[in-house]
Amino acid sequence: MGALTRLAILDDYQGVALSMGPWSRLPGTVQVEVFRDTLKDRDALVARLAPFDAILAMRERTPFPAALLERLPNLKLLITTGERNLSIDVPAARARGITVCGTPSAGAPTVDITWALILNLLRDIPAQLDSVKVGGWQTSVGQAAGGLTLGVVGLGKLGTRVAAVGKALGMKVIAWSQNLTAEKAAAAGAELVDKATLFGSADVVSLHLILSDRSRGIVGAAELGAMKRGAILVNTSRGPLVDLDALVAALREGRIRAGLDVFDQEPLPPGHPLLGCPGTLLTPHLGYVSTQNYAAYFNGAVEAIEAWLAGAPIRELKP
Template sequence: MPTLKRLAILDDYQGVTLSMGPWDRLSGRVQIDVFRDTLKDQDALVARLAPFDGILAMRERTPFPSALIERLPNLRLLISTGERNRGIDVAAAKARGITVCGTASFGAPTVDITWGLILNLLRDLPAQQASLRAGDWQTSVGTSVEGLTLGVVGLGKLGTRVARIGAAFGMKVIAWSQNLTAEKAAAAGAELVSKQELFARADVVTLHLILSDRSRGIVGAAELGAMKPRAAIVNTSRGPLIDQAALVAALKAGRIRAGLDVYDEEPLPPGHPLLSCPGTMLTPHLGYVSTQNYEAYFRTAVEVIEAYLAGSPIREMQP
């Protein structure tokens, strides 16, 4: 029967993992250590993780490429919150006899953050709250979303939900992705347009693509340059979908605005150029961070560990 002696829970930024799952069910069976910081240096990470035969990774905060996996000979069970994790080389792990599993999740909380960014950015809500607290009253004029054009890049599960909410707000919804058909766009209440037309027509562009070699840098200087003056781009998917240097240049020139929840480097380091850019609404990758989602993550993580110890792994990831 498989054993699991020590479990490392990684990147628990808020220090909430143990309070949001039934970890007491593992009491006396598995020693659990929680780490709240992210180590970028691989040597330091190996030194930290070497004693552990089980690891729970929080999404893609700490990647597990083959070069790291090969340096962890004690590792037997690697769990990621969520059903997939592109930061884990699953094939390399399985080749070394490591069981790799995911967890359940809850709903689509990234949709909340997408609309939070759009509404806060267009109505200038953070600045208006700050001015009110400082004793001022109505210091700017915001823009309503009704009547604007929403451009959705990527009309999958999340993009479709964002599109339908846009339509409910009274927005004109247009969409583009590399394999999108007119029929699928229409089913989501959107009009299929070309990539060039989407960036030229949209008042708000929102990205909902998986990061891959094909999508990396899919929004560059040409796309940002085609946007209307003061139009907004929102990214709650992955930072590298947008060419960061081109985005910083466009923001500093005051040509466009941006609502960002994801970045090329996370956590975003102090002094990062985006932090000083005007016309931005920035959040620290909150798309999946909700009470319901965390509770689903950690409840099923415990279930995964129990099943592994019973010799019947569940929720195994495939390469």
């Protein structure tokens, strides 16, 4: 399929990409350059990426719509970490002769972050840590998970694992999504309920849906308004699943609490309305960030480059 001369590794926030992948396996003719920041300005991004014929994107940190791809005439190979990336316009890439490949991943680290958010909020851990650090002691009474109701929105691979942890902690698990059946819910140890029942009766609601036109804003003012006072909403999937204005209003009124690992804008800009909301635990999209996952990502990226150079691309993304 030809040669590659320059590879751009994008959005390496922690500066670990080169130390966590077998880049030495690549031919010496391939120059690797790492960028640790995310450029939002389209013209600046084009100026940065135009010289490269291969790009490794870290998840959806930098989207690749058709309008960007058409301005990258040298691009031959676009790799995304993970098995899929809805922020890449795969048909547009293929139309321009750009091969788009994915990588393996390791485990389900998003489940860890989901439960870290839930348990920290239930037991008020951040405030208790702060109290100890300044010479204080117990300042609040938390909630144990056992006996509470966990509502899982989206009972796929991640949602099913989150449900299993809830069951192990002694929670009642209920679930809803648009295509979920009672049989599938029961197989995951959950009870199928309708959307209104889930939001009205759960003590903790955890979202595990793919972002699409159908799911965007699926949690709005009506759903948030139906939640119990003091209930917890956890989102480790995608920020736009939740209507931002409605969420900010519910938090400012002190009606609910929220554990959020994903946002409508990432990284969160200064002055973002969620930064000033009470009752929140905000983490910087850590769901997929683990040493095991990164090792799988970067090893898979090297494999993808080797396969492309050999004329036999692997793990090509489907339109």
